[in-house]
Amino acid sequence: MNDRAPGLVLGEDVKIGEGVSFGAHVVVHDGTIIGDGCLIEDHAVLGKRPRLARGSSAQGEVGTLEIGARVTVCSGAVVFAGASVGDEAILGDQSFVRERTRIGKGSVIGRGSVVDNDVVVGDRVKVQTSVYLTAFTTIEDDVFVGPGATTTNDDTMARHGDETPLRGATLRRACRVGGGTVLTPGVEIGEEAFIAAGAVVTRDVPARAVAMGVPARVVREVGEEDLLERWR
Numbered sequence: 532m533n534d535r536a537p538g539l540v541l542g543e544d545v546k547i548g549e550g551v552s553f554g555a556h557v558v559v560h561d562g563t564i565i566g567d568g569c570l571i572e573d574h575a576v577l578g579k580r581p582r583l584a585r586g587s588s589a590q591g592e593v594g595t596l597e598i599g600a601r602v603t604v605c606s607g608a609v610v611f612a613g614a615s616v617g618d619e620a621i622l623g624d625q626s627f628v629r630e631r632t633r634i635g636k637g638s639v640i641g642r643g644s645v646v647d648n649d650v651v652v653g654d655r656v657k658v659q660t661s662v663y664l665t666a667f668t669t670i671e672d673d674v675f676v677g678p679g680a681t682t683t684n685d686d687t688m689a690r691h692g693d694e695t696p697l698r699g700a701t702l703r704r705a706c707r708v709g710g711g712t713v714l715t716p717g718v719e720i721g722e723e724a725f726i727a728a729g730a731v732v733t734r735d736v737p738a739r740a741v742a743m744g745v746p747a748r749v750v751r752e753v754g755e756e757d758l759l760e761r762w763r
Contacts, residue, residue, distance in 0.1 A: 536553035555574070560612065562595045578596040599618035606624045614629065623642040626644050634652045638658070641661070647668070655672055662678065663682060667697050703724070709725075720736050724739060731745045
């Protein structure tokens, strides 16, 4: 652990691996687990406990924040207790990761992006700047989410009873979602699909489809030359 970390605050029962480096004024809350070789930059907050409004859909057990090996948590990022961050992931400056969320190995969460509670982000996912991933969103491996994209999960905008579940979007393997897109509650973007910038997606998009517009419509198919396997 770096012994030159002014203002470092460590809670009780924190576990820190070998070769971890801390910036200035980092706060690590009780029970947090940090893997070997991690870089935790200035003013990051790890293991924050949630404070929830009465009736919030985010109620539930929280647990411990677990950060894998060689993870970078950039300046000002906040990562809640109960999240899990895979090896070699990068959480960008001022990113925000809520409880019970999983960030997969090698994934990147861009600057200022918000990953809400109960989200699953697969391996090697690229989430760009200022993205909002709402609660109960699922993102499979190798997905690209462009800057400023927004997912939603509640058609009623909070005017529903407890019996109405929230429905995040599902982004299948290797799909690409352009900048400024909006995904409405419960939509599924198929494997290797392509959503053009600025689209508003109100219905499911099939695998390998190219969709654009408001509301989004399928206009063609992703060509063989653009499939992920050609670009690894």
